Amino acid sequence: MNRVDLATLDFFSAEVQECPFQIYRQLQDEAPVWQMPGTNVFVVTRYSDIRDIIRDPARFSSSFGALLNAGASNKEVDAIYGQGYEMVETLLTQDPPRHRVYRNLVNKVFSNKRIEGMRDYIQSITDELIDAWIDDGEVDLMNRLCVPLPIYVIADQLGVPRAELPLIKKWSDASASRLGRLANEEQQIQNAKDIVEFQHYFADLIDRMRESPEDNIISDLANNTIDEGRLLTKPEALGMIQQILVAGNETSTAGIAGGVVLLIENPAEQTKLRSNPDLIPGAVEEILRLETPTSGMWRTATEDTEVGGVPIPKGAFLMVRFAAGNRDESVFSCGHEMKVDRDNASNHLAFGQGTHFCLGAQLARSEMQIALGSLLARTDNWGLVEGKNTLTHNPNVLLRGLKDLYISFDKIS
Ligand code: HEM
Incomplete structure (x- = not known):
């Protein structure tokens, strides 16, 4: 394994982010709670430390919204x-007990029961998409x-x-790019325009749903009340x-695309899935473990503390x-290998744990299971x-x- 010099490592550079896995391993061996030189940022790479923190x-507060939204580098963006x-x-960047107020509003919409009831609908969208190119x-x-x-x-x-789906994609890309913090100046300006356009679009939709409610999430968010009877503000x-x-x-x-590539790169695992489709839910957990589409998240220390024996000052970012x-090899043996029948794959941290456990975990699992299952059943x-x-x-x-x-x-006929 090629070791890098940790004293000069720019962990958040685009190059490191493209190929991070050897560096993760080196950090786990040499500095599992590693302070990036010259910063108050600590990068935490071992399973047990991450789990304890989240x-x-x-x-370890999630109140890092200022960090995510800061950094407009010029006046035009501002x-x-x-x-x-x-x-x-609200959700991701809010701490308990306030977090619960917002989370309760959306928990019902994404409950396991409701998502289970959506499987036929997700299957029909998947079929429709695949039908369009299955003969190509x-x-x-x-x-x-x-x-x-x-x-x-x-x-x-x-x-x-x-008809407005391209807008959703554009807004979602802009928000993700802003979060990701690797956008250049031109991209930051475009992101800002797209995000403000998104805000006005949904602010109008909220108004319309308040006038005539419908059966969808925006309408619920527009009309449900919190704090003893008040409506959510528009920014909330x-x-x-x-x-x-x-x-x-x-x-x-990312989960669906990464899963297809993993199965192409691991033909024996793909064969196992084809001969035993009951393995698909477990394979999706293994894909989530290896792909981890949310590679990391922030926390900030609310007091002087320590993680894995490393002192962390109050206010530091993790x-x-x-x-x-x-x-982490101490949890997943041969952790870099894909095993669609790995017995502890679902212990992965891809959806986080605890207070901020992913709201959409069940929905994402269903989409991945149905997409990959349909591709395997219809193509070879x-x-x-x-x-x-x-790549x-x-x-x-x-x-x-x-x-x-x-x-x-x-095409499988
Ligand atoms: C493969 C797909 C997905 C992955 C890997 C993923 C990953 C995550 C992770 C790691 C967190 C926790 C962040 C933390 O601890 O700070 C999270 C939170 C969250 N996720 Fe997901 N997610 C996925 C799909 C979805 C979907 C489909 C939705 C919604 C429809 C969703 C909505 C959310 C929300 C709203 C939160 C914040 C929850 C809170 O703070 O209470 N996610 N997700």
């Missing part, structure tokens, strides 16, 4: 955001399945007409919608690296189309997802 919101709504802390022998799988499936589902839930509702949108699109897309913990002899796949990822420090995916296949 289960302890009193010591001015554009000035035309929108200020963001308030080659497909831009990213844009003709991995991207549209989660967008169709979430847009229907939110109550956005299908917009903050929640934005999180559901970003969290629900980029990540599930980057909990789920993607590293998910390959998968290959990566030569000359078209970069690189969108630059982002929090979310990891392939840029493109073109596959060749045979």
Whole structure:
């Protein structure tokens, strides 16, 4: 294994983020709670440390919204955001007990029971998407399945007409890019324009749903009350919608696309799945473990404390690296290998744990199971189309997802 010099390592650079796995391993061996030189950021890579941190919101707060939204590097970007709504802390960046108030509003919509009841509907969208190219022998799988499936589902839930789906994709990409913090200046300006456009679109929709309520999430958020009877403010509702949108699109897309590539790279595992489709739910957990579409998340220390024997001062930022913990050899033996029947795959940290456990975990699992199950049932002899796949990822420090995916296949008749 090539070791890097930790004294000069720029962990959040695009190069490291593209190929991080050897570095995760080195950090786990040499400095599992590693302070990035010259910063107050500690990168945490061992499974047990990550789990302890995310289960302890009193010591390790999620109030890192300022960190995510800060950093507009020029006045033009600031001015554009000035035309929108200020963001308030709701789900991801809110701590208990206030977090519970917002989480209760959306828990029902994403309950396991409700998602279980959506399986036929998700299957029919998947069938419709695959029908459109099943006779072609080659497909831009990213844009003709991995991207549209989660967008169709979430847009229907939110109550956005299908004709406006390209807008949802654009807004979701802009929000993810802002979170990811690797956008250049031109991109930051475009992100700001897109995010403000998103805010005004949904602010209008909230008004309309208040006038005539419908059966969808926006209508629920627009009309349900909190704090002894008041409606959500627009910034509160917009903050929640934005999180559901970003969290629900980029990540599930990455999970489906990454799963296909893993199965192409591991033909023996693919064969096992084809001969025993009952393994698909477990295989999806293994894919989530290896792909970890949300590679990491922030926490901030509320007091002087320690993690794994390393002192952490109050106010320091911790980057909990789920993607590293998910390959920790002390929990997952041969953690870099894919085993579709691994017995403890579902212990992965891909959806976090505790207070902020992913709201959409069940939905994402269903989408991945149905998409991969349908592809396996209807197509065979998968290959990566030569000359078209970069096999690189969108630059982002929090979310990891392939840029493109073109596959060749045979239709199973
Ligand atoms: C493979 C797909 C997905 C992955 C890997 C994923 C990952 C995660 C992770 C790791 C967290 C916890 C962050 C933390 O501890 O700070 C989280 C939270 C969250 N996720 Fe997901 N997610 C996925 C899909 C979805 C979907 C489909 C939705 C919504 C429809 C969603 C909505 C959310 C929301 C709203 C939160 C914040 C919850 C809270 O703070 O209470 N996610 N997700």
